[in-house]
Amino acid sequence: MSDTTVTIDCVRVVLWGARRRGLDAGPLLVGAGVPPSLLDAPGARVPADRFARLVRAVCAALDDEFLGLADEAVRPGTFAMMCRTAIHCPDLGAALRRAGSFYALFPGAPRARLSTDPAEPEGRWEFSVHMPPRMGPFIELCLLGITLRLASWAIGRRLRPSLVELAHSRASSVADHAAVLGDRIRYERARPALVIDAADLAAPIVRDEHDLRALLAGSPAGLLAGLRPAVATSERVRRILDRDIAGGVPAAHEVAARLNMSPQTLRRHLRAEGVSFREIRDRVLRDAAVSALADGGWSVAEIAEHLGFSEASAFQRAFKRWAGTTPGAYRSARCSPPTCKGGEHRSLTAPRRHRQSGGRAESGSSALNT
Structure with missing residues (x-):
């Protein structure tokens, strides 16, 4: 993604979850300042702040941080509490394990786990989540993109995975996948995953509660809207x-x-x-x-x-x-x-x-x- 805009594909997916739960998309778009006509404009983009406003509106209307994309709602505040439990871990690997254990407590939340082998130079952070038809590419972008952004913030430098695995095909990829996740992508895999160097997993967490309060302002909508290419x-x-x-x-x-x-x-x-x-x-x-x-x-x-x-x-x-x-x-x-x-x-x-x-x-x- 660019620094200031979000592809219209992302808007369509957010509205899919809202419509699935019976909400009228028109007022949501107007309230967020997004012209409804853009939904029919191929390649259109909307300002990131308006997209974040739309995400917050859908989240509030549905009382669901997962925006109606799963069969069960994930109550607002779940993401923030996960961050608060993970930030006190000594290193990134421990933080990811704690995050996976935390989300396992909530039926509607994505399942995630970190698997490592002392004999291997890399670990694997893998999601297991139901992805509705046509929504998979966006869900994968959100799950992996937010993981990368949050992990990078936690260790104080950009985390670059050795490999990104996506379940969907290259042909169905949305425009921002490579920009957010990098070009080391393998498609049509069993489930979305990040392959991370063991040295990166051992990187210490350098943030504290004070830093976290600033990060969580408006999140996860702010994090979602802020996904963008990393500085090389x-x-x-x-x-x-x-x-x-x-x-x-x-x-x-x-x-x-x-x-x-x-x-x-x-x-x-x-x-x-x-x-x-x-x-x-x-x-x-x-x-x-x-x-x-x-x-x-x-x-x-x-x-x-x-x-x-x-x-x-x-x-x-x-x-x-x-x-x-x-x-x-x-x-x-x-x-x-x-x-x-x-x-x-x-x-x-x-x-x-x-x-x-x-x-x-x-x-x-x-x-x-x-």
Whole structure:
């Protein structure tokens, strides 16, 4: 899903549950600010806040958090109480197990269980739920999407499953499945499931009751409406490197630690996105170097020091590899004489955490660099 809109398919499914229980869809749509005519418009989308308003209206009218999609209602407040019982667990795996045990107490709620094997590197979070005809794709999107969003929030970083399994076919998938769940999807499986790395299951819960109160405001409707694509790991890495570039970019293992994952997991995520840590690092250094050269107030030696290179010659070799020319030639070709030759040089006093040698971090060599 995008940040601000929800596909009309989701609206239709929410209304299906309402109609199933005998409610008139017209007033519900009007009350939520959704034009009824959009129901017949293929590919239409509605603002996420209006969709959340519709979900809350259906939930209140039916007294059912599962929106009339199951044979028995799930009373409002059930989701919030599940969250309160799970948040005090030591890690994500324990929280998922407790959530599954909690929902097993309610006849109308989805059944879920986490299965793990000490000899296996992954665990399996699996739902067993009745899905009415044509409603399956949306129900799976909700169950798995909210699980991912809630788990990511609980451990303080984006949870990316190794694999997502869906019961429906690829042809019947709604538009937002890949955007919310990622592209590692297998269709026509026995039941919806997330395959999660053991290292992620062992991640500690970093949220508390205060954080939970803010999250639960308007939920689960707010969580449902807020399902959207995750920020890519490569983008998160770039942001860290951009922010901490003065004195040399952090090494790969340091970035992995700040993302609360192992270097191996970071490498795997980046590989899935078609990029390596070294490529991201080189782009960040190249962009910073180009910006500094265009500024005109820094000498090549100062730029090299600012970016954490051990010596100017190492920076010159790296820049030639990135841009196909030397820093001096690049500046001469692209900067006007008044900008490049005039003005005072800045005094750079940034701390030197790492030194780059020919574009490679001497203090942080890692298999992530390839």
